[in-house]
Amino acid sequence: xxxxxxxxxxxxxxxxxxxxxxxxxxxxxxxxxxxxxxxxxxxxxxxxxxxxxxxxxxxxxxxxxxxxxxxxxxxxxxxxxxxxxxxxxxxxxxxxxxxxxxxxxxxxxxxxxxxxxxxxxxxxxxxxxxxxxxxxxxxxxxxxxxxxxxxxxxxxxxxxxxxxxxxxxxxxxxxxxxxxxxxxxxxxxxxxxxxxxxxxxxxxxxxxxxxxxxxxxxxxxxxxxxxxxxxxxxxxxxxxxxxxxxxxxxxxxxxxxxxxxxxxxxxxxxxxxxxxxxxxxxxxxxxxxxxxxxxxxxxxxxxxxxxxxxxxxxxxxxxxxxxxxxxxxxxxxxxxxxxxxxxxxxxxxxxxxxxxxxxxxxxxxxxxxxx
Amino acid sequence: xxxxxxxxxxxxxxxxxxxxxxxxxxxxxxxxxxxxxxxxxxxxxxxxxxxxxxxxxxxxxxxxxxxxxxxxxxxxxxxxxxxxxxxxxxxxxxxxxxxxxxxxxxxxxxxxxxxxxxxxxxxx
Numbered sequence: 001x002x003x004x005x006x007x008x009x010x011x012x013x014x015x016x017x018x019x020x021x022x023x024x025x026x027x028x029x030x031x032x033x034x035x036x037x038x039x040x041x042x043x044x045x046x047x048x049x050x051x052x053x054x055x056x057x058x059x060x061x062x063x064x065x066x067x068x069x070x071x072x073x074x075x076x077x078x079x080x081x082x083x084x085x086x087x088x089x090x091x092x093x094x095x096x097x098x099x100x101x102x103x104x105x106x107x108x109x110x111x112x113x114x115x116x117x118x119x120x121x122x123x124x125x126x127x128x129x130x131x132x133x134x135x136x137x138x139x140x141x142x143x144x145x146x147x148x149x150x151x152x153x154x155x156x157x158x159x160x161x162x163x164x165x166x167x168x169x170x171x172x173x174x175x176x177x178x179x180x181x182x183x184x185x186x187x188x189x190x191x192x193x194x195x196x197x198x199x200x201x202x203x204x205x206x207x208x209x210x211x212x213x214x215x216x217x218x219x220x221x222x223x224x225x226x227x228x229x230x231x232x233x234x235x236x237x238x239x240x241x242x243x244x245x246x247x248x249x250x251x252x253x254x255x256x257x258x259x260x261x262x263x264x265x266x267x268x269x270x271x272x273x274x275x276x277x278x279x280x281x282x283x284x285x286x287x288x289x290x291x292x293x294x295x296x297x298x299x300x301x302x303x304x305x306x307x308x309x310x311x312x313x314x315x316x317x318x319x320x321x322x323x324x325x326x327x328x329x330x331x332x333x334x335x336x337x338x339x340x341x342x343x344x345x346x347x348x349x350x351x352x353x354x355x356x357x358x359x360x361x362x363x364x365x366x367x368x369x370x371x
Numbered sequence: 372x373x374x375x376x377x378x379x380x381x382x383x384x385x386x387x388x389x390x391x392x393x394x395x396x397x398x399x400x401x402x403x404x405x406x407x408x409x410x411x412x413x414x415x416x417x418x419x420x421x422x423x424x425x426x427x428x429x430x431x432x433x434x435x436x437x438x439x440x441x442x443x444x445x446x447x448x449x450x451x452x453x454x455x456x457x458x459x460x461x462x463x464x465x466x467x468x469x470x471x472x473x474x475x476x477x478x479x480x481x482x483x484x485x486x487x488x489x490x491x492x493x494x495x
Contacts, residue, residue, distance in 0.1 A: 020404075031431070032431075033402060036404055037404055037405050037429075037430045037431060038405040038430060041430075146377060212435050223404070223430065223431050225433075227430055296408065297410075298407065298408050298428045298433065300433060320407075320430055320431070321407040321408060321428075321430065322430070323430070350410075350426070
């Protein structure tokens with residue numbers, strides 16, 4: 001049954017650094033190094049951490065009409081996306097549910113999509129099926145992806161090429177790093193300033209070594225990546241968002257620009273547009289919220305959320321005690337009456353009810369470099 | 372002083388007659404990673420061998436703690452409650468979980484001795 005796990009180009013690097021390797025989305029990936037999740041998390045908040053995210057999907061869309069074509073699957077503004085600008089968005093289904101969330105960057109001769117690892121096969125097929133005649137769809141299995149994240153990420157990466165310091169949040173460009181041409185964006189999944197670096201597979205290990213030899217940088221695994229993104233209030237596909245949650249439920253309507261909303265110049269014309277437009281006006285029955293526990297008991301994915309009388313009002317989709325906040329934090333979907341700051345709810349943790357307070361996200365302020 | 376082990380990676384150490392201390396092994400704490408929470412049983416509770424006596428949670432995962440032998444809980448480690456990472460730093464010492472009065476010493480004798488537990492670890 002168990003298919004052979006895939007390896008990223010940094011597999012040997014992880015093993016050499018003593019990583020605890022686990023199966024994730026069909027790949028054997030480092031969950032943590034000997035420092036441990038807490039130390040790796042703090043490393044990212046205090047200095048800089050290097051993550052291997054080569055398991056994620058990189059896909060090029062090539063052709064003059066690629067932006068317009070992609071707008072038929074995503075409620076974001078791609079026609080208005082400038083050269084070397086990056087946007088966050090999602091593929092929706094006909095009910096408005098989220099099929100995947102992804103980053104799109106306009107480059108010289110293509111749009112570069114970065115999609116979730118366990119959705120890349122689906123996404124590629126989705127693109128081929130729906131856009132096949134309108135643009136060329138080229139998956140990039142031979143590209144590695146590294147994320148360098150943290151307040152000192154810029155100082156570290158600038159040692160390899162000072163020009164990267166000129167990028168601002170959600171922009172990108174081609175830069176030579178350690179002798180190899182890479183495509184670098186100033187973005188990430190931790191809430192910190194940082195970069196994502198796309199490069200040929202065989203360039204990943206030399207670059208990872210060059211970076212981790214710097215005083216500021218240490219490797220970090222998927223465990224820390226998860227606690228960091230949770231503190232940053234960022235959704236994890238398959239957990240906090242899925243094909244049964246739409247962008248209104250998920251609180252992601254900020255990603256839908258005016259031009260694609262009702263009354264906009266290119267309104268609608270994406271799967272589920274009517275449902276999403278209706279709920280944006282009338283409100284959603286339940287919403288994603290941040291929760292902080294008032295007692296020090298971890299609250300985890302799958303636990304029920306109840307009101308003071310024990311009636312079920314929702315479910316936790318992510319949760320743990322995180323290193324920076326050092327309190328149990330969680331994301332949950334709750335009925336909209338409770339989706340307001342300071343609302344008091346309870347999580348059912350084994351035999352007890354843990355009181356929690358609805359809290360605006362992010363739990364830890366973002367520190368993006370907006371220039 | 373004899374320490375014995377369970378297949379669930381708890382240790383139990385007889386201190387004096389039927390008074391014993393229970394904790395998790397070095398392997399268990401390594402597998403869990405950074406421990407952030409422990410739920411300990413109430414003092415005075417009597418639990419059977421194999422019953423859930425508590426919970427130990429790391430940043431990443433939660434694991435049940437099983438009663439290694441039947442007995443009455445006579446003391447819990449309040450220092451561990453305040454600083455769960457003690458179970459990472461010193462799982463076989465300062466990071467103990469609770470003390471029990473063993474009901475049936477025969478159950479203790481049936482657990483794995485140190486060479487037996489080492490052999491189990493080699494199979495993992």
